[in-house]
Amino acid sequence: xxxxxxxxxxxxxxxxxxxxxxxxxAWLAMEKPWRGNRRSASCIPAGTYxxxxxxxxxxxxxxxxxxxxxxxxxxxxxxxxxxxIGNTILDVEGCVVLGTVLGVSKGxxxxxxxxxAFDQFMSLMNGAPGELEVVNMFPDELLLxxxxxxxxxxx
Numbered sequence: 625x626x627x628x629x630x631x632x633x634x635x636x637x638x639x640x641x642x643x644x645x646x647x648x649x650a651w652l653a654m655e656k657p658w659r660g661n662r663r664s665a666s667c668i669p670a671g672t673y674x675x676x677x678x679x680x681x682x683x684x685x686x687x688x689x690x691x692x693x694x695x696x697x698x699x700x701x702x703x704x705x706x707x708x709i710g711n712t713i714l715d716v717e718g719c720v721v722l723g724t725v726l727g728v729s730k731g732x733x734x735x736x737x738x739x740x741a742f743d744q745f746m747s748l749m750n751g752a753p754g755e756l757e758v759v760n761m762f763p764d765e766l767l768l769x770x771x772x773x774x775x776x777x778x779x
Contacts, residue, residue, distance in 0.1 A: 626754035628675065630720065632667075633761050637770050638733050639713045640667040642761070644722060646748055651722040651741040654734070656713055657770040661701060664717040665771075668699045668758060675754035680708045694749065696720070696756055707745065709738045 630653055632642035637657050644653040659666035673696045680693035696705040702718065710721035711734040722742050723735025735741070760767060 626675075626749055626752050628754055628756045630756060630758045631761050632670075632759065635760075635762060635767055641726075641733075644707070644720065644745070646745070649744070649748065651724065651745060652726060652735045654710075654713070654716070654721050654723070656716055656718055658767050659771045660769050661699075662771070663702055666718060668696060668702065668705060668718070670758045670760050671699075672755060672757045673698050675707075675749075675756050677749075677751055677753070678706065680706045692746065694746075694754070707742075709742045711735060711738055 626646060629645045630642060631645065632640050632653075632655075634641040635658060640655040640657055642653050643650045655667035656665060657667065661669050675694045676697055678693055678695040679690050681690045691709075694707045696707070699705055706719045708719055708721060710716055710719075711723070711729040712732040714730060714732065715721055721735055721738055722745055724737040724741045725735070727734050727736040729736065
C-alpha cells in the first residue's frame, strides 16, 4: 500500500495550499477553503483516509472524457472526493488538484501543469490502493471557517 501525506501550508479564502508527498516526490496541491467540511464546498478535515482507484466523472455528456483517478474514502459525511486534474478553486468541489508550479489561471491563484503532475502521481500509484494522511502545518487558529468569515463581513 502506498502512503501519501497531504501537508497543508496556507489556508485562505482562495484555496487551501500545500504539497502532496509520496516518499521523496512532492506535488503542489490545492483544495477549497475550509468551510466546516461542507459537502462540495470545503477541503477535507485533517486525518488519515484510505485511497482507492476510481473513475473521475468530469460531468460532460461524453463518458469517454472521464478518466482514472483516486478517491479519498471514509471522510465523515462526504463522498466522491477525488485527486484529479485542475487549476483553481473553480475546478474542485471538495477534491484535491495537483500541479508543479504556482501561477494564475482565470484570474485566480492556481496550481499549473496539473496534467503533468497528475500523470506522474498516477504512474507512481500504479493502480495500488493507498492511505492519505492530511496534516495542517499551520496553527489551528489559522484554519478559519470561511463561511463564517464571509457571513461576518456581510453584517
